[in-house]
Structures are given as C-alpha cells and as structure tokens.
Amino acid sequence: MENRAFPEIRKHLGFGMMRLPMNGGSIDNEQVCRMVDCFLERGFNYFDTAHGYHDGKSEIAVRECLTSRHDRSEYILTDKLTDEYFKSEEDIRPLIDSQLEACGVEYFDFLLMHAQNAENFEFFKKCRAYETAFELKKEGKVRHVGLSFHDKAEVLDRILTEYPAVEIVQIQFNYLDYESLTVESRKVYEVCRKHNKPVLVMEPVKGGNLVNLPDEAQKVFDDLRASTGSSCSNAGYALRFAAGFDGMEIILSGMSSLEQMEDNLDIFSENDGNFRPLDDKELEAIRKVSDVYGAMGAIPCTSCRYCIEENHCPMEIKIPSLFSTYNNIVLFGKVVPWMTYDKLTAEGNGKASDCIECGMCEQVCPQHLEIRELLKKVAERFE
Secondary structure: OOOOOOOOOOOOEEEEOOOOOEEOOEEOHHHHHHHHHHHHHOOOOEEEOOOOHHHHOHHHHHHHHHHOOOOHHHOEEEEEEOHHHOOOHHHHHHHHHHHHHHHOOOOEEEEEEEEEOHHHHHHHHHOOHHHHHHHHHHHOOEEEEEEEEOOOHHHHHHHHHHOOOOOEEEEEOOOOOOOOOOOOHHHHHHHHHHOOOOEEEEOOOHHHOOOOOOHHHHHHHHHHHHHHOOOOOHHHHHHHHHHOOOOEEEEEEOOOOHHHHHHHHHHOOHHHOOOOOOOHHHHHHHHHHHHHHHHHOOOOOOOOOOOOHHHOOOOOEOHHHHHHHHHHHHHHOOOOHHHOHHHHOOOOOEOHHHOOOOOHHHHHOOOOOOHHHHHHHHHHHHO
16 A cells, blocks of 8 residues: 555554543543554554544644644644634634644644535535635645545535545545445545545544444454454454555544554554455455344444534434444443433433434434434334
8 A cells, every 4th residue: 555645644544533532521631642652653644633523622632642742744634624613704714723723733734624515515615615725725824625525426526526626535434334325435435536536534443333343243253263363353354444445545543542543553554564455255254244234223323423512402412322322222232331321311411302303413414314213213212
C-alpha cells in the first residue's frame, strides 16, 4: 500500500478522536497522551477531530495531548466545518479561527465539509462554505479541502460534479455496509473512484459492532483462525477489508484504549511487512459473517450520538444506548448491568415510548435510520 495523493501522510491508519477513553465524565487525557505518543512512535501521523466530538472537548484534547506536546511537523491534523455551528457565510471564518485556537495550531492540514447530504449541501452552498474553504486554503489556514459524506451515491456524484476542486472524500465503509441499501458503501466508493478522489474511511469497524460479534458470527472467524493459524483479531479483519481497496488514503479508527491502538497499529505496520490484504478464505468468512448479521435483525446504529447531541432529542431519550441494549438482546441474548433499560431510562431520561415523533433525530442520522419506528420496536421489547 502506498499513499498516492498525499505523501505527507505516513502509513494508512488514522487516529479518529471521536471515541476517546473517558475518566468519569471527562476525557482521560493521561491515557490519550500515551496513545498519541505510541501512535507517533510507531510511525503514524494522521489525526482527525471535529468541533462537536465529545461535546466540544475533542479539539481541546487535541491541543492538550498532541499539539502542545509535539512539533507541528510530526502530525497531520484534520478538522471539519459543521453546519450546526454557523448560520451564514459571515460566521464561517470566526468559527474556523476558534477551532484553530482550540486545537492549538495555525493551520489545518485538511478541512472537511462535515457530514454532507442532500439537505445540508444546499445550506453549505447558500453560505458559500466551499468557496470560503478554498479561500482559506489560499491564505494558508487550510492545506487541503475535502468533505465527509453520509448519503446516497447519486448525491455525492452531484457534489463532486459541482465542486471538482474537492481533494479528498471521507466515507463510511465496512464489510457490513458494503451492499447496504441505506449506506451504499460500495456505490459511494465507486463515485469517489469515478471522480479520481482519494478516500478516507470512517466506521471501518462500524462503531465497534464488528469487534464483539454474535456467537454464530464469532464461530466463523474462530474456525478460520483454527484452519489457517492466523492471529488476526475481529477488528483486524474489518480494517483489512476496508484497506484492501484501491485509493484508500487513510482508514480511521476511533480507538478508546491503548490496547485497541496497539492491535490496530500491528495491522497497519506495512513497513514491517505485517500488512496484507484479505485472501480468498478470509473474504469468504467476511461474507458469512455479513449473512449472520443480516439474518438477526439488529439495528445498524454506530453510536455516533448525532441524534442526541445539540438538543436533537427534546425528550432526552438516550437513543444510541437504547439501540445498543436492544442489539445486545437480539445478538447476544443478554445486556450488561450498566446498560439495562431501567437504568438508561432513569433520572429524567426518556423511555422509547416517550418519542413525540418530531423527526429531528432522523434529520441528522448518518445511517438514515428510521429512528421513530425503531424506538417503537425498542418500546415493544422492553416496556
């Protein structure tokens, strides 16, 4: 694997700072510092954040754990322009300046138009967000302009046709969503290839859902390891699937512990001869695991939390946690003690049946889930 478009990026694993380790209600900066140091020491340098991650605390963690402790030449930093934080063209520059200050840098290597879909793309156009980003590039506050994408392939084709100067595209891509009718990973990837755009991969492990597998799916990989002598982890199979396609510049992983990071780093240490694409036997196992999931009826939520941040749920329903609890019952026949339905709906948090069907959550869901109908399934199961 070689970086075709951006040689300044070393290796192909990116540190997504969206699911950082926590200590109580705060980011565990001590552990994040160890992870950052390990990541850089192993020869990796790509970091990804956004203004809304960890309720605005991710950018601060970038400054405290990365940029204040390492020379600017040691890392590549990506941030995003998110529509929730600006209302007009005049708001964009002050917002980007505040993000640069929060991160402790004078420029972003990549600035992505965040979570583009058919609806908010029109808002970005109205506010001349793309044009402003290209101006910031000329001024040196941004090195490269791209976008992150959550919609159907035809929408991405339209965006890249209207803005051919976009340099890179971040897409959701994993083996479970590859042929998904809602996410359209394969078709979206093919649009990127059509427009000759390098790809950043998000959700390669689908928010951790491809790590802890249901028993039937786990047996597929266990049998594969037994027959081949492989020591590849479940996450490793998912990461290698995503990295095995042409044009994949970076595979982002939202790592929450040093242990997770070390496993991922081993997978992508290609300079040490460790990285290898999936072979035919492994691809067949991937297909079998996908079939198991498809037959079980789990909710394909990645726990990105967009649906509940920024007051998107007026009833304060912990939607991702309720979906996770539902999936634990469907896939594993049990729930963990701190994720019981009663605990999740206590202390002022809404029940699934409290949904007033306002639809605000569905407007921001990157997976295009029919959340209102799914909450009815959760209520039927637990209430």
